[in-house]
Amino acid sequence: MSESEAPSSPPRIEEDDVLVYEWVVGNGSGHVDAAASDLGLTADRVAAALGRLGDLGLIRSDPSDPGGVRAVDPDAAGAKLTAPLRASIRRQEEQLNQVHQSLDRMRARFLDHVPGGQDGTVVAIPTLEEVRAALNRASAECQYEVVSSQPGGSGRVPEAMQEALGRDQALLSRGIRMRTLYHHTARFNGPSQAYVAAATSLGAEYRTAHELFGRLIIFDQKLAYLPEKSGSWGAVEIREPTIVSYLYEIFEQTWIRATPFSDAAQDGxxxxxxxxxxxxxxxxxxxxxxxxxxxxxxxxxxxxxxxxxxxxxxxxxxxxxxxxxxxxxxxxxxxxxxxxxxxx
Structure with a gap:
């Protein structure tokens, strides 16, 4: 296999391979019949294991003992074995960079010509995929704060919350302040409790209230997102300063009156x-x-x-x-x- 060719699947080491390799290492050199006798395996199983070990570069022929084999240092074998994979990864990274460069050129033109890319505007984002793209872009460009109101408290999916925790961790690692409002009912939901505990340990802040004004996300007090009125998965992106400031003030008033989210075992x-x-x-x-x-x-x-x-x-x-x-x-x-x- 050449360095430019990556294996179709990662190499797999069987239990027999481990036993035979250890036997070869311990004996310095060896033959199929001797290994089979010592290990209590059939000659066919030992031969198959030696074949796999040879393919992986973990054994080689012993020049001083015709028909015998010697063990090869796994680190030396690993460098050769992983070279095609590393080459494949490098090629894929180059292709990925090319795609990103092309998309960056298109993104600049997109933001220049759509209302949502300009200050002082309100624009509808019709699809869930575009909403996610907009939120990801806003998160990447966020400089100091994200506040959000997330109504609900029951039916939270652990997988989705784990994905959200990854996004939040990326923001918090950059020193972005995060404050989130939940309904009181979130305190009685196991996945919510675990999510809040994990995110709080990273620096996020959470409070709950018995009633909330609706779903809302605001980045840097400049960019807000509201759910689309029809109940679809779309959203409305708002950059108009007066509207964003008004929405932020509503959040602040609710935040002040809300109760800090405490652990389920604590008083509260x-x-x-x-x-x-x-x-x-x-x-x-x-x-x-x-x-x-x-x-x-x-x-x-x-x-x-x-x-x-x-x-x-x-x-x-x-x-x-x-x-x-x-x-x-x-x-x-x-x-x-x-x-x-x-x-x-």
């Missing part, structure tokens, strides 16, 4: 659990439907209905409507000055 879970329960009572008394309450609190409809059932049992109510009336009458709900019915 009971308090936020009570806050979630009280908020459900408030919204129930205000006349919101289950779907609206679940969406506002970032929990599944099934979980929300379990909470509602517990509240109805506590109040002795026979229906959701009666529970809302009783909650208001008995003042279990706070003053609903900040609440408004939502019958959507």
């Amino acid at each position: 879970l009971e308090r936020v659990a009570k806050e979630i329960h009280q908020t459900i009572v408030d919204l129930l008394a205000a006349g919101l439907k289950d779907e609206s309450i679940a969406r506002r609190l970032g929990m599944s409809l099934r979980t929300l209905r379990r909470h509602v059932a517990d509240i109805m049992d506590t109040l002795g109510a026979d229906s959701r409507f009666q529970a809302g009336v009783l909650a208001a009458r008995t003042r279990l709900a706070r003053e609903p000055s900040a609440q408004s019915p939502d019958n959507t």
Whole structure:
């Protein structure tokens, strides 16, 4: 095999190969029959192992002993064995650099002619692939801070969160400050707890609130992303300074009132659990439907209905409507000055 030809698959060393190689090393030199006798293997198995070891360059013929073999230092064999792979990697890196150079030329023209590449603009990004590309580009160009609001708390996929942790680690390693808001319900989700613990150890900051204003990401107080209104996987990229500043102020106000995300074993879970329960009572008394309450609190409809059932049992109510009336009458709900019915 020439240096320019990479093997079709990585070499594989069998257990017999290890035993035979060790025997050759220990004996200095050897023959098939002697190895088979000492190791309790058939001559065919020893011959096959010697063949594989020879292909890997780990043994060679012994010039002083016709038919015998000697062991070769694995480091010496490895240099020859990996040379084709290294050559292949170099070629692929060169090709990758060429692709990046071509894309960089196109990217400059793209950003020069689309509204989203200019300050003072608002532009829709229609597809998930383009949203990811935009977010990756914004992350790479970020200089000092990323803030985000990530509603939800249940149904977090561990694989997706692991991928997100890799992206966050890249930002944090550059000294970028990261602050993220979650719903209180994230505290009771195992993958979320593990993700926050890992990212916090790298320097990220997390807080939770019983209600959030929606999904939002802001880079350097200059560039914001909101989800597209239709509920698709698209997004809206905002560079208009007044709008971005307004969105950032909304984040800051919520951040100040939010609760630092603590470990599940620490004090605080009971308090936020009570806050979630009280908020459900408030919204129930205000006349919101289950779907609206679940969406506002970032929990599944099934979980929300379990909470509602517990509240109805506590109040002795026979229906959701009666529970809302009783909650208001008995003042279990706070003053609903900040609440408004939502019958959507």
